[in-house]
Amino acid sequence: MLDIPVFIDRSSYESQPLGRTEWIKLYGAMLDKEEEAANFFANQASVVENLKDFQNTExxxxxxxxxxxxxxxxxxxxxxxxxxxxxxxxxxxxxxxxxxxxxxxxxxxxxxxxxxxxxxxxxxxxxxxxxxxxxxxxxxxxxxxxxxxxxxxxxxxxxxxxxxxxxxxxxxxxxxxxxxxxxxxxxxxxxxxxxxx
The missing domain is CATH 3.40.50.1980 (Nitrogenase molybdenum iron protein domain)
Incomplete structure (x- = not known):
């Protein structure tokens, strides 16, 4: 009604943690900061990647x-x-x-x-x-x-x-x-x- 653009962030509905974090790429695209966003995401992905071969303790x-x-x-x-x-x-x-x-x-x-x-x-x-x-x-x-x-x-x-x-x-x-x-x-x-x- 007021002609104000609205964006709804649904990142909390992601099933994977990196899925939620990857939303930073969308914000990077919106703010013309795509390279910074991609670098940030890669840094966060490395946190999870470091544990990929860890055997579950049960x-x-x-x-x-x-x-x-x-x-x-x-x-x-x-x-x-x-x-x-x-x-x-x-x-x-x-x-x-x-x-x-x-x-x-x-x-x-x-x-x-x-x-x-x-x-x-x-x-x-x-x-x-x-x-x-x-x-x-x-x-x-x-x-x-x-x-x-x-x-x-x-x-x-x-x-x-x-x-x-x-x-x-x-x-x-x-x-x-x-x-x-x-x-x-x-x-x-x-x-x-x-x-x-």
Whole structure:
């Protein structure tokens, strides 16, 4: 109505992390910065490429948050976060989740979450959506049953940085974070993950 051109960014619907990052090439074309965008993409692609021959550890990661209704929200097994977990050398605990909604986030009951994530090697709380979990006590306040989870008992509960979704310029680094996580690497080298205590 106002004759203002509008562009809709659908990068968050990509199934592969580099698919999301590759949108930089579109912005490069829009801003006459194609060479810079191509170089930037190649740099990010090398982060993932460096892990291509890494044998999966088979350790499981449950990536989630608890919504205001008290449901656990996990990632669709086909989306880019789930794929980054796999590329980083772990298994998405919810890789067998059946969801045909096409949405990137899937709410499930806490009972469903418990059935799958209780024995997960690592829990990663998605603070990009819900930043209220800053300590293990905060997580236990969401649901006291978390005390029974293997990852909680073993001290393997992590949270993302709040800006993770906005940091599309370095989202491929999350793959490296997962690799550091499951191989006992230096947490100071992580970009998006922080251990809860």
């Amino acid at each position: 350790k499981t990661v449950a990536f989630f948050y608890i919504n205001t209704s008290g449901a656990a929200v996990v990632r669709n097994p086909e989306d880019y976060i789930s794929n980054m977990i796999e590329l980083g050398g772990a298994r998405n605990a919810f890789r067998d989740l059946q969801d045909d909604s096409g949405k990137t986030s899937v709410p499930i009951t806490m009972e469903q979450f418990y059935d799958t994530a209780e024995d997960a090697d690592y829990l990663i709380y998605n603070a990009s959506i819900d930043s209220t979990v800053k300590t293990l006590d905060d997580l236990l306040a969401k649901d006291s049953m978390f005390a029974d989870y293997k990852a909680v008992k073993e001290g393997n509960v992590w949270t993302t940085e709040k800006s993770m979704y906005q940091a599309t310029d370095k989202i491929a680094q999350f793959t490296n974070d997962i690799n550091l996580l499951v191989t006992g690497g230096d947490p100071d080298q992580m970009v998006f993950l922080r251990k809860l205590s």
